Amino acid sequence: MYLPYLVDAGLSSVLPLAHLTGDPGLITALVERWRPETSTFHMSFGEVTITLEDVATLTGLAIDGDAVVVDIPDEDWSAMCIRLLGQAPTDLGGGVIRITWLRETFDELPLSASP
Known part of the structure; x- marks a missing residue:
C-alpha cells in the first residue's frame, strides 16, 4: 500500500527491513539502558550512541546530499x-x-x- 510512496521518496532500500523481527530480550535490555537526556545507551563499558553513519549502514539509506528543511514562521x-x-x-x-x-x-x- 505504501510501496509507491517509499519508492518516490527514494526510501525503497528500507523495504527489506520490513521483514526483520526484533529480539524482545535485546530490545528490553536496550530500552532499560537508554538515557533520553543524553541520547545514549549506558552500557557496562561506557556510553554508546547511534550515529547517522550507523543508521546509513544498517538501513542502506543515503546520508549525503542536501538536507530537507523548510524555514516556516x-x-x-x-x-x-x-x-x-x-x-x-x-x-x-x-x-x-x-x-x-x-x-x-x-x-x-x-x-x-x-x-
Missing part, C-alpha cells in the same frame, strides 16, 4: 499542516506534531491520497 505551521495533511492538530506548537496525533488521525492512508 510559527504562525504558518497550522496553515501548512492543513495544506499538506488536510487538517492541523489543536496542540500544534513550535512546529511539533505529536506522533500520537499522527497515528490517531492517519492510521490508514486514504484511497484519495496523492503521491
Whole structure:
C-alpha cells in the first residue's frame, strides 16, 4: 500500500527491513539502558550512541546530499499542516506534531491520497 510512496521518496532500500523481527530480550535490555537526556545507551563499558553513519549502514539509506528543511514562521505551521495533511492538530506548537496525533488521525492512508 505504501510501496509507491517509499519508492518516490527514494526510501525503497528500507523495504527489506520490513521483514526483520526484533529480539524482545535485546530490545528490553536496550530500552532499560537508554538515557533520553543524553541520547545514549549506558552500557557496562561506557556510553554508546547511534550515529547517522550507523543508521546509513544498517538501513542502506543515503546520508549525503542536501538536507530537507523548510524555514516556516510559527504562525504558518497550522496553515501548512492543513495544506499538506488536510487538517492541523489543536496542540500544534513550535512546529511539533505529536506522533500520537499522527497515528490517531492517519492510521490508514486514504484511497484519495496523492503521491
